[in-house]
Amino acid sequence: MTKRKYKVSGGIDMNCNYETEALTKIGEWFVFLSDYELNKARKKKVEIDKLIVIDTVPKQIRSYYDLVNFKHQLLTEEITFRTSLKQPQTLQNDVAELTDCTLTYLYFFMQAIVSINEENYRNAMKYLQQAEREVSIVNQFEQAEFHFRKGYVHYRLSENSDALVHLHRSYQFVKSSEAHLKLKANLCILKAGIYSESGDYEYATVSSDLAIIHAVNEPLTKAMAYRSKANNEYRFGQYEAAAALYERSLTTTNQCQLSVGIKSSFNLALCWLKLGDYEKGKALLEEVERCLQHYPEGLTEYVARSRIARELYISHEPNIDRVASAINLLREKRLTFEMKEVIKELSDYYKERGEKNLEEDGLQFRTSHDQKSLSLEVKGI
Numbered sequence: 601m602t603k604r605k606y607k608v609s610g611g612i613d614m615n616c617n618y619e620t621e622a623l624t625k626i627g628e629w630f631v632f633l634s635d636y637e638l639n640k641a642r643k644k645k646v647e648i649d650k651l652i653v654i655d656t657v658p659k660q661i662r663s664y665y666d667l668v669n670f671k672h673q674l675l676t677e678e679i680t681f682r683t684s685l686k687q688p689q690t691l692q693n694d695v696a697e698l699t700d701c702t703l704t705y706l707y708f709f710m711q712a713i714v715s716i717n718e719e720n721y722r723n724a725m726k727y728l729q730q731a732e733r734e735v736s737i738v739n740q741f742e743q744a745e746f747h748f749r750k751g752y753v754h755y756r757l758s759e760n761s762d763a764l765v766h767l768h769r770s771y772q773f774v775k776s777s778e779a780h781l782k783l784k785a786n787l788c789i790l791k792a793g794i795y796s797e798s799g800d801y802e803y804a805t806v807s808s809d810l811a812i813i814h815a816v817n818e819p820l821t822k823a824m825a826y827r828s829k830a831n832n833e834y835r836f837g838q839y840e841a842a843a844a845l846y847e848r849s850l851t852t853t854n855q856c857q858l859s860v861g862i863k864s865s866f867n868l869a870l871c872w873l874k875l876g877d878y879e880k881g882k883a884l885l886e887e888v889e890r891c892l893q894h895y896p897e898g899l900t901e902y903v904a905r906s907r908i909a910r911e912l913y914i915s916h917e918p919n920i921d922r923v924a925s926a927i928n929l930l931r932e933k934r935l936t937f938e939m940k941e942v943i944k945e946l947s948d949y950y951k952e953r954g955e956k957n958l959e960e961d962g963l964q965f966r967t968s969h970d971q972k973s974l975s976l977e978v979k980g981i
Contacts, residue, residue, distance in 0.1 A: 619658065619661065621651070622648070622651060622652050622657065622661050623660070623661060623664065625644065625647060625648050625651065626648060626661070626664045626665055626668055627664075628644055629641055629644040629645060629648060629668055629672070630664075630668045630671070630706075630742075631739065632644055633668065633671050633672055633675055634738070634739055634741040634742040634745065635739075635741050635779055636675070636741070636777075636779045636780050636782065636783070637779065638675060638676055641672060641675075641676075642676070645669070645672060648665070652665070660700065660703070663703055663707075664703060664706075667703070667706040667707060667710050668706070670710050670713075671706075671710065674713065701734045701737050702734070702737060702738065704730075704731075704734050705731050705734035705735060705737065705738060708727045708728070708730040708731035708734075709727070709728070709731040709746060709749070711727045712724045712725075712727035712728045712731060712749060712753070713749070715727060716749070716752070716753065716756075717898055718898070719898055719900055719901075719933055719935060720933075721753050721756045721757050721934075721935075721937075722757070722934065724753045725750075725753050725754075725757065728746070728749065728750045728753060731746065732746070732750070740773045740774075741773060741774065741777070741780065743769075743770075743773055744769075744770045744771075744773035744774045744780065744783060745770075745783065746770075747766040747767070747769040747770035747773070748766070748767065748770040748783060748786060748787060748790075750766045751763045751764070751765075751766035751767040751770065751787075751790060752790060754766060755790060755793065755794060755937070756937050757936065757937065758936055758937050758940065760794045760797070760798070763790070763794060764791070764794060767787050767790060767791060770783070770787055771784070771787055781814045781815070781816070781817065781818070782814070782815065782818045782821050784814045785810075785811045785812075785814035785815040785818065785821045785822075785824075785825055786811075786821065786824075788807045788808070788810045788811035788814060788825070788828075789807070789808070789811045789821075789824055789825055789828045791803075791807040792804045792805075792807035792808040792811065792828045792829070792831075792832060793828065793831065795807060796831065796832040796835050796836075797835075801832065801836050804832040805829065805832060807828075808825060808826075808828045808829035808832060809829070811824075811825035811828060812825040812826065812829070819852055819853035820853050820858070820860070822852050822853070823849045823850070823852035823853050823860065823864075824849070824860055826845050826846075826848050826849035826852060827845070827846065827849040827860065827863070827864050827867075829845050830842045830843075830845030830846045830849060830864075830867065831867070833845060834867065834870075834871065839871045839874050839875050840871075840875065842867070842871050843868055843871035843872060843875065846864050846865075846867050846868040846871065847868060849864045850864050850865065850868070859898055859899055862888060862891050862892065862899060862902060863899075863902055865884055865887065865888050865891075866885070866888045866902050866905060866906055866909075868884060869881045869882075869884035869885040869888060869909070870885075870905075870909055870913075872884065873885070873909065873913040873914075874913075878913075881913065882913075882914055885906065885909060885910065885913075885914065888902070888906055889906055889910075892906060900929060900930065900933055900935060900938070901930065901935060901938040901941070901942075903926075903929065904926040904927065904929045904930050904938070904942060905926075905942060905945070907922060907923075907925070907926040907929075908923055908926045908927075908942060908945070908946065911923050911926075912946075912949050923946070926942070927939060927942060927943070930942065
């Protein structure tokens with residue numbers, strides 16, 4: 601059977617039935633992805649790739665294909681980080697020109713994902729707000745994904761009440777779906793973090809345990825659920841329990857080349873250092889530092905935290921200038937949530953040693969020059 605395609609020579613020779621068929625198949629591919637029917641999505645992608653030659657099709661088909669393919673790669677974990685879409689300005693211009701509501705939604709939603717991976721949460725929120733204008737036209741499962749992502753961005757901006765509202769909306773769309781266990785697990789992981797930060801150990805534990813159950817067939821998500829449970833134990837000073845859970849997370853699936861593995865390895869090293877197992881903690885921290893030398897987007901927090909951990913637990917005496925430099929790394933990227941976490945770590949460190957004044961006098965002076973300024977920055981005001 602001869603492969604049909606668009607022919608370009610001076611103009612475009614288009615077959616209208618063929619164009620409709622291509623758009624229909626891409627639409628079916630999008631629905632399979634929204635429904636988390638990933639095997640069907642893979643088969644549909646193969647079918648579409650045999651049908652069209654992407655460089656020769658009209659901009660509407662090309663734009664749809666690029667955006668749905670990006671979603672496909674994210675959901676199938678073919679890519680975990682991507683700093684920009686192909687020809688983003690061209691794609692933006694095409695989307696604006698075509699005035700297609702679904703295409704507009706997809707474009708802004710995917711740009712939000714890119715901004716999230718770049719740790720630019722304020723930009724991500726702007727894109728999500730633009731996508732939200734068209735979100736009602738996509739199916740319920742796509743809306744569930746949208747509200748999960750918006751809840752996540754609110755969380756990273758320390759807007760936890762708004763985050764919980766969107767997480768609840770997301771769950772309502774998928775609560776009866778057996779195909780969306782991975783999304784349910786991710787919702788529980790995020791809730792666990794919010795509850796833990798609010799001081800609710802029990803609700804955080806229940807949410808993490810539920811995430812582990814939902815992620816039964818998703819090794820990476822299950823590893824992240826164990827990590828969530830470990831984070832809760834760590835926050836409440838249960839370092840032995842946290843270390844065991846971080847180790848379990850790391851052995852649940854191969855995370856060597858993944859950011860979650862670097863994060864959990866750092867957390868495990870910190871637990872060992874806090875528990876007095878200096879040699880193991882130091883060796884693992886150094887391994888993490890090597891991984892972070894050419895770190896991908898999304899790990900700025902751990903670059904900063906590893907530098908601070910070295911000063912607090914490895915160096916003979918903490919160098920306040922280096923600690924402040926690490927905090928400034930977060931401040932430059934406006935990572936207010938991460939700054940709050942880091943400063944809590946520093947505060948706990950000095951309080952444990954009965955050196956509260958050193959934390960107040962040294963760290964305040966180096967980062968903000970006055971207590972009020974530091975307080976406002978951490979809250980994101």
